[in-house]
Amino acid sequence: MTTHPETSTPTVGTPRHAATAEPAEGNVLRRLNQRRRDAQAAVRQRWQGLPKWQRVIAVLAFVVFLYYLPWLGYLPGGAPPRNPVANIQIPPFHLLRTDLGAGGSPWAAVLFTCALYVMVAIGLNVVIGLAGLLDLGYIGFFAVGAYSVAIFGSVDSPVVQALQERFGLSQNWAVGWALCIPIAIVLTSVSGVILGWPTLRLRGDYLAIVTLGFGEIIRIAARNLNGQSGPNITNGPRGISAIPGPEGPPSPDNQIFGLVDAKPWYWLALTLVILMVLGVRRLEHSRVGRSWLAIREDEDAAAVMGVHGFKFKLWAFAIGAVLGGTSGFLFASRYAYIDPNQFDLQLSILFVAMVVIGGSGNMVGVSVGAILLVYLPERFRDLDEWRMLYFGLAMVLIMILRPQGLIPSRRRARELADRAEEVSGGRHRRAEEATINA
């Protein structure tokens, strides 16, 4: 019973010369794949076999490690040369850092970017991975989140300036950072519903094209709402500066969330990532998550089971929009300046690539995808000019070798296999019919 059909090797020793090459190669791949799967299953079993308190401690240790990461390769307390006591290298970990060679990016800043994109990946994973809706315009929500804090929180924003004038407020008045958060949540969820309401009747590729358009609409609208081609809301291509952070508007007096030291920003982003992971996990195992799963696997079958597809798809869009908006919000706060060109199509494609390469449907997978796509180009800056080439190559290789992503959810892998089977099954059937007709 336990022998797997895939592990049998019928081609070995058979005298079919012409056909042996390819199946043999296929067998090597298959055997490797099988071995990997066995190893994975063993690890999973071992993990699940541990007592609960040991698992909790392991997870907590990992979280502590994540918070320690800015000092990676050194003792905590500050990177060299500020803290000589801590200036003790712990090889080989310091090799992972990006700031050792000349012109390397500050390590904590890279970590912050990683955490930021992990947030994006987790949010987009709700839409693509859980609900199965291919959204290519996720950048739009990211931009709405970023512009929420910029338009309401910055003294440089035309909206804030207009409010100051209208109500006779001081030149320094703007909506507080903390108050911008609920504003951003409302604006992003509303934009999610606005995009979702008319478009969620579409399926698959059609939805992808419409959402692609949405991302562009937001960017172009942000560029054109400059006072000349429309009312002045975003300052157009000039962008909005002086965007506040948790400590208020950017200023050299800020003790924690300044522009130079990225460590506090990284810790803030990491904390948000952890909260998101916990929230999305709960969602995934709730009735909403079950409905998404059913819709993703077979929308018609879900409908005849009593799932109101439209409602839950709209939920996925709204929740995804809020999570993406949160990342955009943090992005704008960190850099204190945004302009429309930061939200271009290329970034939108990068977002989708993170999810697809990592393994959609699996939060660990999409996080790894996000980290790889941010970290690798930073670590290997010397090869920067070739970035797009490697990127494209990696995408093609993934599509050929692991279409389900690097660390896929087991369900997604199963669904993909099922779909492939259906397609090839159809092909066999057609071939049979053809031979019968002939």
Add this chain to the structure above:
Amino acid sequence: MLLELQDVKVAYGRIEALHGISLHVNEGEIVALIGANGAGKTTTMRAISGLRPLSGGKIIFNGEDISRLRADLRVVRGLCQAPEGRQIFPGMTVLENLDMGAYTRRDKAGIAADLARVYDLFPRLKERAKQAAGTLSGGEQQMLAIGRALMARPKVLLLDEPSMGLAPMLIRQIFEIITEISQQGTTILVVEQNAQQALSRAHRAYVLETGRIVKEGTGNDLLHDPAVREAYLGVA
């Protein structure tokens, strides 16, 4: 009359697939709808379950006009379909699939009882409860689709081609189970290409040809009707 179709028309774009179908299902009956490929059987099913909008006519269920009701709300009313072929959720386990069947219900005790009943009808599903549904054989997937629909505890169970792609022995087995489900008190409308089995099990039956009902009668009558025998049973 539990379910009634009055002059139902369905069109795909400008092409009309159903040219006005009228049929009814009484409580406790097994009613079969037989016809060849492309006669409009599956379209009829999709119209009843709400996956396809009507371009004319009415569907009355339990005294209520449900012609414009959303598909998911029809399930709440007690109309549940086991879709044809492979329309199970392949990435979910067998048990999760069955749980999806009870999606609209909240009575835990009732759900547990129905799960036991489904396992009773299909012991095979119990053996495979933890297995991904996509890895089941065709016959097992068909059993799962029927079992899943039963989990909704429907007043009327709609079965779309339960015999599709199955070996003759399995087809007999599936129809025996359908009879058993009917005897346990569920009304059944079954759409079939395998006229022999369907007609011998059904109380009444309709013959569908290119979007029109061309014959109706008791299952036995149609089974012995020379025209039906020639067209659908391959007997001259």
